[in-house]
Amino acid sequence: MPTFSNRLGKLSPYPFVEISRIIAEKRAAGADVVTFGIGDPDIPTPEPIIDRLLTASQDPPNHRYPETDGLPEMRRAIAHWYRQRFDVDLDPDTEVLPLIGAKEGIGHAAFCFLDPGDVALVPDPAYPVYAVGTMFAGAASHVMPLHHRNGWLPEYDAIPDDIARAAKVMWLNYPNNPTSAVASQEDLDTALRYCREHDIAMLHDAAYSEVGYDGYRAGSIMQIDGAKDISLEFHSLSKTYNMTGWRMGMAVGNADMIKALFQIKANLDSGIPQAIQEMSIAALTGPQDCIDDNVTTYTWRRDRVIQALTRMGLPVDVPRASLYVWAPVPAGFTSAEFAARLLEETDIVVTPGSSYGQYGEGYIRLSLTTPDERVETGCQRLESWTIPSPRS
Ligand SMILES: Cc1ncc(COP(=O)(O)O)c(C=O)c1O
Known part of the structure; x- marks a missing residue:
């Protein structure tokens, strides 16, 4: 047994x-x-995205192992999308990493920052993968309760000093699953300032940034001054382009943090099938x-x-x-x-x-x-x- x-x-x-x-x-x-x-x-x-997949699937180089950091055109497409959508500049070779869906990158990110006995600040309620990744890395989650009375935002003052000193990462997710709450740029800036003050890596999951109602458009944490010093943002093509089945996401931000995630992934997965990358390039650079x-x-x-x-x-x-x-x-x-x-x-x-x-x-x-x-x-x-x- x-x-x-x-x-x-x-x-x-x-x-x-x-x-x-x-x-x-x-x-x-x-x-x-x-x-x-x-x-x-x-x-x-959408059909043009599927058309690109069909063509790409017939190209023999796409039948072979992909690179962990994706096709250069894939990384450039991600940087292009960030520029168009958020007016944010990213170096496609050092500040961008394609993922096999955001979930994969979120789970693996824990291994970049956390050792057994470390602490991660994790919101509750939340997408379960932040806490699960933390547990897999042998670290402990310190729960940041989200309450209706605070607009489902964490209360940073309530985090005990010893936890703030011990914490290595903070997870945030806006627009939020499951509460559907949104965070203003000021709210994200408050979180970033807290993380900078306590030497905490900020990991922001923005998987729902493209589903905004009544004219609401979510911002990116990368639009905030200094964000790139201490943070990564996770994104997904799943909800934006109805591509949950194809598995494509991305992490962007601090070059050293991107390199760390690349190193973990290079040892665990072999990248995203190239035909899926090609369809993703079509999604990010084509009509929106x-x-x-x-x-x-x-x-x-x-x-x-x-x-x-x-x-x-x-x-x-x-x-x-x-x-x-x-x-x-x-x-x-x-x-x-x-x-x-x-x-x-x-x-x-x-x-x-x-x-x-x-x-x-x-x-x-x-x-x-x-x-x-x-x-x-x-x-x-x-x-x-x-x-x-x-x-x-
Ligand atoms: C908050 C959040 N982040 C990430 C994901 C996963 O996205 P992907 O399909 O890119 O793995 C989900 C999926 O439901 C989610 O709710």
């Missing part, structure tokens, strides 16, 4: 693996499940109208879901960005109990806020990546459902 590592024993089932299992079980039993679960765009990757088209679609869904939740008596903040609606559960329910009752009684899947950490308790997250007609079906079901009493 093999024996497994202690770290394996510390892992909870990844939330969406568990949810996928439940959905498959329900569907096998004949249920018409509507899922507001994972944030995975249902809208196809799919971004507005996506936002138009998500805006209708956001408004429809908010209407349904409001009719149910659940008071929700209207998201200015991200793919999610973050809604409080009725009094007396835990997040998991409410999500379970919804699934049991309405065949609707939502994610319990507690999957994102203890401070996500009391909320559910609804993803807007479900086709319009399914959103409508789900919303009608929600509106005609009488919220039951909690089971004691």
